Structure formats: C-alpha cells, structure tokens
Amino acid sequence: MTRPWIGQDLARLDGRKKVTGAATYAAETAVAQVAHAIIVGATIGRGTITAIATAEAERSPGVLAVITHASAPMLPAARGKSKPQDRVIQALQDDEVRYHDQPIAVVVAETLEQAQHAAALVTATYDEVAVIADLAADLGAAIVPEAGNGPSKADSRRGDVDAALAAAPIRLDLAYTTPVETHNPMEPHATIAVWRGPDQLTLYDSTQGVFTVRRRLAEIFGLDVGRVRVINHFVGGGFGGKGAPWSHVTLAAMAAKVTGRPVKLVLTRAQLQSLVGHRPRTLQTLALGADRAGRLMAIRHDVVSETSRFDQFTESCAAVTRMLYACPAVATSHRLVPIDIPTPTYMRAPGESTGTFALESALDELSYQLRMDPLTLRRVNHAVVDPQDGKPWSSKSLLACYQAGADRFGWAGRPPTTRARRDGGWLLGSGVATATRPAPQQPASARATLTADGHVLVQAGTQDIGTGTYTVMTQVAADALGAPMDAVTFELGDTALPEAPSSVGSFTATSVSAAVHRACRQLVGELAGLAIADPRSPLHGLTPAAIGNQDGALFALAEPARRDPFAAVLGRSGKAALVTEAHTEAGPDRALYSLHAFGAIFAAVRVDPAIGELRVDRLVGAFAAGTILNARTARSQLVGGMVWGLGMAMREHSVRDLRTARMVTRDLADYHVPVHADVPPIDVILVPEEDKVVNELGVKGIGEIGVTGVAAAIANAVHHAVGVRVRELPIRREHLLDTPA
Numbered sequence: 021m022t023r024p025w026i027g028q029d030l031a032r033l034d035g036r037k038k039v040t041g042a043a044t045y046a047a048e049t050a051v052a053q054v055a056h057a058i059i060v061g062a063t064i065g066r067g068t069i070t071a072i073a074t075a076e077a078e079r080s081p082g083v084l085a086v087i088t089h090a091s092a093p094m095l096p097a098a099r100g101k102s103k104p105q106d107r108v109i110q111a112l113q114d115d116e117v118r119y120h121d122q123p124i125a126v127v128v129a130e131t132l133e134q135a136q137h138a139a140a141l142v143t144a145t146y147d148e149v150a151v152i153a154d155l156a157a158d159l160g161a162a163i164v165p166e167a168g169n170g171p172s173k174a175d176s177r178r179g180d181v182d183a184a185l186a187a188a189p190i191r192l193d194l195a196y197t198t199p200v201e202t203h204n205p206m207e208p209h210a211t212i213a214v215w216r217g218p219d220q221l222t223l224y225d226s227t228q229g230v231f232t233v234r235r236r237l238a239e240i241f242g243l244d245v246g247r248v249r250v251i252n253h254f255v256g257g258g259f260g261g262k263g264a265p266w267s268h269v270t271l272a273a274m275a276a277k278v279t280g281r282p283v284k285l286v287l288t289r290a291q292l293q294s295l296v297g298h299r300p301r302t303l304q305t306l307a308l309g310a311d312r313a314g315r316l317m318a319i320r321h322d323v324v325s326e327t328s329r330f331d332q333f334t335e336s337c338a339a340v341t342r343m344l345y346a347c348p349a350v351a352t353s354h355r356l357v358p359i360d361i362p363t364p365t366y367m368r369a370p371g372e373s374t375g376t377f378a379l380e381s382a383l384d385e386l387s388y389q390l391r392m393d394p395l396t397l398r399r400v401n402h403a404v405v406d407p408q409d410g411k412p413w414s415s416k417s418l419l420a421c422y423q424a425g426a427d428r429f430g431w432a433g434r435p436p437t438t439r440a441r442r443d444g445g446w447l448l449g450s451g452v453a454t455a456t457r458p459a460p461q462q463p464a465s466a467r468a469t470l471t472a473d474g475h476v477l478v479q480a481g482t483q484d485i486g487t488g489t490y491t492v493m494t495q496v497a498a499d500a501l502g503a504p505m506d507a508v509t510f511e512l513g514d515t516a517l518p519e520a521p522s523s524v525g526s527f528t529a530t531s532v533s534a535a536v537h538r539a540c541r542q543l544v545g546e547l548a549g550l551a552i553a554d555p556r557s558p559l560h561g562l563t564p565a566a567i568g569n570q571d572g573a574l575f576a577l578a579e580p581a582r583r584d585p586f587a588a589v590l591g592r593s594g595k596a597a598l599v600t601e602a603h604t605e606a607g608p609d610r611a612l613y614s615l616h617a618f619g620a621i622f623a624a625v626r627v628d629p630a631i632g633e634l635r636v637d638r639l640v641g642a643f644a645a646g647t648i649l650n651a652r653t654a655r656s657q658l659v660g661g662m663v664w665g666l667g668m669a670m671r672e673h674s675v676r677d678l679r680t681a682r683m684v685t686r687d688l689a690d691y692h693v694p695v696h697a698d699v700p701p702i703d704v705i706l707v708p709e710e711d712k713v714v715n716e717l718g719v720k721g722i723g724e725i726g727v728t729g730v731a732a733a734i735a736n737a738v739h740h741a742v743g744v745r746v747r748e749l750p751i752r753r754e755h756l757l758d759t760p761a
C-alpha cells in the first residue's frame with residue numbers, strides 16, 4: 021500500500037497545546053466544588069499504629085475530613101490484587117505499617133494549603149519493629165518468584181552449563197549491582213475523583229492505562245466497570261510508574277465518597293519516591309565460558325532483586341541473556357528477597373536495562389580476556405535464530421545496526437588497549453553494547469466515524485504518555501483512509517472510547533496502530549460499497565476488488581478537492597455518519613516467530629582520574645524496530661531512552677536509610693537525573709527494517725529499547741579510558757579517583 025504519512029518526520033499534533041499550556045493534565049481539570057486531599061505517611065518502616073491524633077487537624081480551618089484506618093470505609097477488594105501487573109495497595113484498611121511513608125491518613129480540605137497545614141498536624145504513635153532495608157542483609161531469605169511478574173519463568177536452562185564452563189578455555193566469574201531508581205515524571209501522579217451518585221465514579225487520573233484503572237477501581241468499590249469512567253488526555257511522563265493504580269487513586273475516590281465532594285489528590289515529589297513503585301536494586305552474578313575464538317560456550321546469569329513483604333515484583337534481568345547470543349549452554353535464575361519496602365514496579369525497559377548492564381559489561385570483559393575487539397566478539401556470537409527455542413526471528417537487523425552505528429561513530433581504528441588516548445588531563449575511551457527489547461502486542465480496539473463534512477474521527481481508549489500517540493495514530497488513520505492528515509482527528513484517553521491496552525511494554529504503537537488501521541480500512545470498504553451503489557459516484561458499478569483495496573482511491577478520484585467524495589457519497593446515501601469499529605488481537609503467525617527489536621549503542625567518554633570526573637562525549641544508537649511510524653517522534657523516544665540510560669550509568673540512585681528504611685533521596689536536588697550539561701550530542705540511526713509478522717504495519721515499538729545497553733556502553737567506555745571496571749551503578753567519582761597511571 022502507499023503510505024504518504026507513515027514514517028514522516030512530523031511535529032506532534034499536540035505540541036502547541038503542550039508548550040502553550042492548553043493541554044489539560046489530570047490535576048488541571050476544571051471540576052466545580054473540588055476539595056483537596058493530602059496523604060499523611062507513616063514515619064516508621066515497619067510496625068503497628070497504636071494511635072493517630074487527628075483532633076487538631078480536624079479543627080484546622082477548612083478541613084472537611086481526616087480519614088484514618090479507624091474511620092475509613094472498609095473495602096475488602098482493596099487488599100489483594102486482581103491481575104499480575106496490579107499492585108497490592110494500602111488504603112487505610114488496617115493498622116499495619118509495611119513501609120516508610122505508607123499512607124496512614126488522608127486529610128481533605130477546601131484548599132490545598134489548608135489540607136497541607138492540617139496534614140502536618142496529624143501525628144501517630146507506633147509499635148515499631150526493626151526493619152531490613154537492603155536485600156544484601158537478608159539473602160538467605162530469597163524466594164522463587166511466583167509466575168505472573170517478571171520473566172515468563174523464573175529459571176531457564178539449556179545445555180549442560182556446569183560441564184561447558186568447566187571445559188571452557190576462557191572463563192569469567194563476575195558480579196554486578198544496580199541500585200534502586202525511582203520514578204520522577206515531570207507530572208506527579210494525580211487523581212481527581214468525582215462521584216455522580218452513589219455508584220457512578222469518574223476519575224481524572226494521570227495514568228498509563230485508563231482501562232486498567234477502571235477495572236481495578238470498579239473492583240475495589242464493588243461497581244460494574246461500566247459505572248467507572250477514567251479520563252486522561254495528556255500525561256506528563258509515565259515510565260511504568262503509572263502503569264497500575266496505586267494507593268492514592270483509591271484514597272482519592274474514598275475521600276470523595278466520605279466528604280461528598282469531588283476530591284483532587286496530587287502526590288508530592290517526596291511521595292513519588294515511595295508510593296508509586298521503583299526499580300528494585302539487583303545483585304547479578306554472571307559466569308561466562310568461551311573458546312579462544314570468542315564463541316560463547318556457556319553463560320550462567322543469576323539475579324537477586326528486592327521486593328516488598330506483601331507483594332512481588334521481579335526485575336527480569338536475565339531474560340535478555342536467554343535470547344541475545346548464540347550459546348549452547350545457558351542457565352538463568354531470578355530470586356526475590358522480601359524486605360521492608362514498598363513494592364517495586366516496572367521502570368522503563370524493566371529487566372532489559374539492568375540486565376544488559378550486566379551481560380553487555382561481561383561481554384566487554386570477555387573481549388579483553390580474548391584480546392578481541394568487543395564489536396567483533398558480538399558479531400562472532402550473533403544469534404541467527406532465537407537460541408531459546410530455535411524459532412526464526414520475525415526480523416532482525418542487528419548486524420546492520422552494528423555496522424551503521426560503528427560507521428557513524430568511527431569505531432574502526434579504536435585502540436585495543438585501555439588508557440591509550442588522552443586529551444590533556446583527560447583519558448578518553450569508547451565502548452559498545454547491544455540493545456534489545458521484546459516486541460509484544462496486545463488486543464486493541466478502535467472506532468472510525470465519517471461525518472457529512474468529510475471529516476473522520478478516529479477513537480481508541482489508549483494514552484499518549486509523551487510518546488506521540490496522537491500524532492502517529494493520525495498518520496496511520498490518514499494512510500489507511502487515503503486522506504490528508506487534517507481530515508482526521510484522533511481521540512484517546514477515555515474509557516468511554518473503544519478499549520485499548522495500557523501504554524506500557526512498548527506495545528501501544530504496534531497494538532493500537534493495528535486496530536486503527538483496520539477500523540479505517542473498514543470505513544473505506546463501507547464507503548466504497550456506498551459509492552458503488554451510487555449512480556452519481558464515479559465509482560458506480562465498479563467491483564469492490566477494483567477499488568476497495570486501493571488506498572486513497574476514493575480521495576484520488578476527487579482531486580483537487582480531496583475530501584469531497586467522502587462527504588458526497590455519504591450525503592447521497594442518506595446516512596448522517598458512517599461508523600466502523602475494529603478489534604485486533606495479536607496475529608497468529610506471531611507464535612511461530614521470536615519477536616524482538618535490536619540495536620547497537622556506542623559511547624565515547626572522558627575521565628579525569630585526578631578528580632574522578634566522568635563526561636560522556638558522544639552517544640550513537642542504531643536501532644531497527646520494524647516500521648517507524650514517525651521519524652521525529654521515534655527519534656525523540658530513542659534519544660530520551662538513551663538519556664535515561666546515561667542517567668542510569670552516571671546519576672540515578674535512590675538511597676534508603678538502613679536504620680529506618682526511609683527514602684533519603686526525596687527530591688530532584690538529591691535524586692539526580694541527567695541535566696543538559698550531562699547530555700552529549702546523541703545520534704540516532706533508524707535502520708530500515710521490514711517485518712511482516714509483528715503487526716500488519718510491521719511496527720515493533722520503540723518506547724524502551726533506547727534505554728537498553730547504554731549503561732553498559734558507557735561503563736565499557738570508562739574501562740577503555742582508565743582501565744577500571746565499574747560493576748556497580750551509578751558510576752561515581754570514588755570509582756574513578758586515583759586510578760593508577
């Protein structure tokens with residue numbers, strides 16, 4: 021088919037609204053009579069509440085209610101979770117404190133300031149229990165995770181790893197760690213809850229999944245799902261932390277119910293560090309065996325990560341190790357250590373970002389043992405089929421990514437030894453790593469409505485979390501309709517629209533584009549039917565085969581007034597509008613193939629060992645992820661992912677007080693993300709790739725792959741510069757100070 025719009029470098033359709041403030045985020049929704057709620061958090065890490073003093077807060081000006089476990093309505097369904105990606109939440113249902121900052125009260129007042137003031141007047145006493153705040157303190161308590169989170173299975177094994185490691189002429193045993201990282205989107209989590217009658221709940225919620233929030237809140241409040249509507253037109257960043265409704269959503273709805281008022285609840289920056297999940301700390305051990313030609317003979321990758329005592333989340337670091345390289349013997353495991361913390365959750369490229377740090381660092385270490393170029397080592401171990409099951413890849417352009425990235429970066433001629441290049445007091449180095457992410461697809465629905473003015477409204481209950489959904493779905497629809505972009509409006513972010521999946525897992529583009537494409541093609545088909553039957557239409561009497569499958573046929577016949585045939589045919593048909601709805605599931609061929617996107621990351625760094633200063637000079641990422649829907653928004657996602665990876669390498673690190681399990685890093689002054697001065701020129705190369713399996717448009721998704729491999733590429737470049745191997749993120753000055761000359 022011809023696709024004049026798909027792939028174009030087009031500015032976001034919602035860009036002007038966002039930069040002018042016209043885009044309305046959840047907390048900005050104008051709701052009459054809205055009251056303001058503030059969560060009061062526990063000041064211990066574990067124990068039981070013995071008393072909560074609320075009288076002073078209740079007397080404070082403007083206060084409408086102070087809700088504690090003693091007064092909160094009981095919500096039996098709030099205690100568990102209904103789907104694996106749900107989290108067990110804390111909604112004032114008992115007197116137990118499971119983690120520091122857990123909600124123990126909600127204060128509702130007429131104004132935000134009154135709520136904040138009154139919240140500061142609530143005090144509690146506790147029976148306190150000693151906490152364990154770091155998994156390393158309790159490794160003996162490690163458990164096998166239940167199915168349903170993390171990798172498809174906790175452990176994997178192919179071949180005889182012990183024998184292959186014993187026989188390998190080259191063997192490495194390595195250990196890596198990654199820290200707790202916390203979600204810090206620009207827009208904090210926020211909910212406005214409005215009860216329209218006792219069993220009709222509307223939520224304006226900053227979420228990555230309006231339908232996920234609807235299902236969960238309906239369950240918690242014992243309502244039919246049809247009685248809950250969730251609306252969310254713009255999201256100021258969501259990276260997994262807004263993937264499931266956390267405690268505050270239920271508490272906002274509860275507060276609205278108790279006070280009989282619409283209630284707005286916005287988490288503070290400090291509360292984001294504890295109430296909406298985090299990337300768990302991981303301890304990863306890797307054993308590699310290789311022959312002298314660099315061919316991998318065995319890999320063992322064992323992962324331990326932290327979870328809470330009441331829920332499980334597994335950071336699936338070793339999933340990449342199972343599939344990334346051709347290797348006959350691979351064993352992997354994931355274990356969890358429950359400690360006194362809130363439950364971790366998905367954070368952009370969960371598992372692949374942390375796992376590739378270990379695996380791609382280990383490959384680099386192996387390259388030095390072999391005295392082999394690290395890029396050559398990766399080519400030597402290139403997996404032609406998925407080594408887990410021998411399935412063919414639906415498409416794989418990794419070798420092309422290596423080549424394109426190496427050419428752009430200028431990899432050739434890189435000195436093989438460390439500390440080989442200098443610039444004044446700086447030592448210079450370069451490193452490489454492979455990037456990869458699965459390409460999952462979920463069921464999705466979409467509706468297309470043609471109105472008499474020739475305009476097409478396309479709707480799906482998906483989200484635009486900053487990724488460009490509004491724009492790319494308009495492109496997909498316009499191409500499927502053979503229409504100009506301005507003939508199409510795309511709406512999202514409302515459970516009143518056809519159901520679409522949560523915008524997580526990099527699967528919005530692939531899942532929703534399939535549904536949008538199909539709904540629009542159905543619309544063209546139905547319109548063609550009307551035109552064929554219409555004696556005044558130029559298409560009258562043609563067969564559907566002659567026109568129905570030709571993109572743009574209806575418009576093309578009416579040049580130059582391109583929209584006329586839509587309107588004219590519809591008008592003469594006597595119908596006010598033509599509506600089509602499509603539902604798509606993952607295609608059956610997908611099961612026959614292994615579906616992943618791949619890429620290559622190249623990093624250049626400089627290190628001043630006198631002061632331990634690390635600067636990243638350059639990043640190049642070459643990615644192949646099937647069809648790119650919009651070159652500009654794709655590049656934006658990939659650059660953003662790489663900046664995230666740079667943050668993992670150099671900056672992001674949440675710190676807990678080991679005595680209390682309190683998060684010490686509570687704002688962006690303490691929790692460091694890359695700032696402009698940290699970020700070098702970043703080149704993104706979009707390597708062309710055709711894929712006939714992933715979805716009907718060949719879209720794999722690019723929301724997360726940009727993060728993967730980056731921390732390893734930077735750590736590898738640091739080693740190349742100074743000869744120091746940093747196996748712990750983030751890389752800090754103390755790792756690099758006084759490195760031997």
Ligand code: MOS
Binds near residue numbers: 228258367525
């Ligand atoms: Mo992503 S971590 O699936 O939002």
